[in-house]
Amino acid sequence: MKKWVPALLASVVFAMATAQADKSAGDVVDDSTVNASVKAALIGNKTTKAHDINVETYKGVVQLSGFVDTAAEKDEAAKVAAGVSGVKSVNNSISIGGKTSMGTKLDDTVMTGKVKAALMDTSNVKSGQINVETKSGVVQLSGFVDSAAMKDKAGTVAAGVSGVKEVQNVLVVRTN
Numbered sequence: 001m002k003k004w005v006p007a008l009l010a011s012v013v014f015a016m017a018t019a020q021a022d023k024s025a026g027d028v029v030d031d032s033t034v035n036a037s038v039k040a041a042l043i044g045n046k047t048t049k050a051h052d053i054n055v056e057t058y059k060g061v062v063q064l065s066g067f068v069d070t071a072a073e074k075d076e077a078a079k080v081a082a083g084v085s086g087v088k089s090v091n092n093s094i095s096i097g098g099k100t101s102m103g104t105k106l107d108d109t110v111m112t113g114k115v116k117a118a119l120m121d122t123s124n125v126k127s128g129q130i131n132v133e134t135k136s137g138v139v140q141l142s143g144f145v146d147s148a149a150m151k152d153k154a155g156t157v158a159a160g161v162s163g164v165k166e167v168q169n170v171l172v173v174r175t176n
Helices: 004-019 025-044 071-082 104-122 146-161
Strands: 053-058 060-069 089-092 131-135 138-142 168-170
Touching: 025 060, 025 071, 053 131, 060 071, 060 138, 071 089, 089 104, 089 168, 104 131, 104 138, 104 146, 138 146, 146 168
Parallel strands: 060 089, 138 168
Antiparallel strands: 053 060, 131 138
């Protein structure tokens, strides 16, 4: 096994634990079940491209994010998610963007990595709570964060990364 795999695994476990810190054990199980059910429903739907859609759930509120090709895909994804048992509401933060070339996809992957690294290096930002997606230089931040200050700081950090054309900060501040 490669030497970096245990460190990566530890980072993922820490990020998951951090993201779940404000939830009871029941909330975590319920949200995990809802999250998996929404993802499965998106996979089973012929209109939605589930691999392009991120799903996050907090206390039954589902956030959809990512980039799809058409408004019809975006609307269908919200309809599918809303039909899943346990979903209280759907925050549809999916953006519509056209197809990109392989070179642009590679550039976007590099940009996503740079933004994630910048967020990890920033104090008072729990980067494990933030999803980062990039399409054609447009960076989307999504997920559930602890405060409006963290949301704002994450947006500022992402905008400061060289090469970022635009930041779509669709982070949702958790409510108790």
